[in-house]
Amino acid sequence: MVGRSSKRAAKAVRLVRDAQATQQQILDAAEQEFARNGLKGARMSAIATGAQVTSATLHYYFENKENLYKAVLQRPVNEVQAILVQQNFDALAPEAALKQMIRIAIANEAANPQRQMLWFQEASQNQGAYFKECHVLALHKHLLKVLERGMAEGTFRPLKPFLALTHILSVCLFYFTVHENWKHLTPEVDRLTSEMIEEHTEAAITFILAGIRR
Numbered sequence: 558m559v560g561r562s563s564k565r566a567a568k569a570v571r572l573v574r575d576a577q578a579t580q581q582q583i584l585d586a587a588e589q590e591f592a593r594n595g596l597k598g599a600r601m602s603a604i605a606t607g608a609q610v611t612s613a614t615l616h617y618y619f620e621n622k623e624n625l626y627k628a629v630l631q632r633p634v635n636e637v638q639a640i641l642v643q644q645n646f647d648a649l650a651p652e653a654a655l656k657q658m659i660r661i662a663i664a665n666e667a668a669n670p671q672r673q674m675l676w677f678q679e680a681s682q683n684q685g686a687y688f689k690e691c692h693v694l695a696l697h698k699h700l701l702k703v704l705e706r707g708m709a710e711g712t713f714r715p716l717k718p719f720l721a722l723t724h725i726l727s728v729c730l731f732y733f734t735v736h737e738n739w740k741h742l743t744p745e746v747d748r749l750t751s752e753m754i755e756e757h758t759e760a761a762i763t764f765i766l767a768g769i770r771r
């Protein structure tokens with residue numbers, strides 16, 4: 558009896574892991590397809606091919622294209638939130654905390670450069686109708702808190718926190734939005750190498766701090 562129970566438990570764990578792996582494959586393929594074509598232009602058949610699964614499998618896990626799209630948009634938010642909640646920003650001086658946040662933001666985009674086009678497609682095609690459901694403000698509250706603390710302590714000059722957040726994110730992330738265009742202007746330069754990303758990171762930190770220090 559014990560042996561059979563152990564086998565059943567092991568099989569159940571394996572099935573859960575297989576299901577999770579399959580869903581990740583689907584989300585990876587869907588993210589690429591939605592980043593290229595947006596919700597309206599994306600094809601479920603292309604996603605199934607990219608994920609190496611059947612269309613029936615897509616519908617089994619996500620039911621329809623809209624649900625899959627929502628899951629694709631939510632995944633980056635969840636991933637970054639998982640990173641941010643592990644940090645103890647309150648233990649750092651505001652400037653040090655801001656530097657850490659900049660590094661996290663740029664490193665995450667460098668690992669997933671297609672995501673800027675995903676957000677662009679959402680803004681262009683849907684005017685943010687699905688974006689508003691992604692609880693992005695839960696991410697922004699970390700940066701807003703650091704900016705407000707920095708102003709209260711006199712480290713940062715008086716700022717409108719949400720406007721400053723917009724400017725900071727623009728400095729960090731537009732680099733990846735424009736990459737597909739700029740690579741044609743300077744084809745000899747690969748701006749996604751680790752060396753170039755580090756150069757961008759250090760330049761972004763210097764630029765942002767110069768703009769918000771008191």
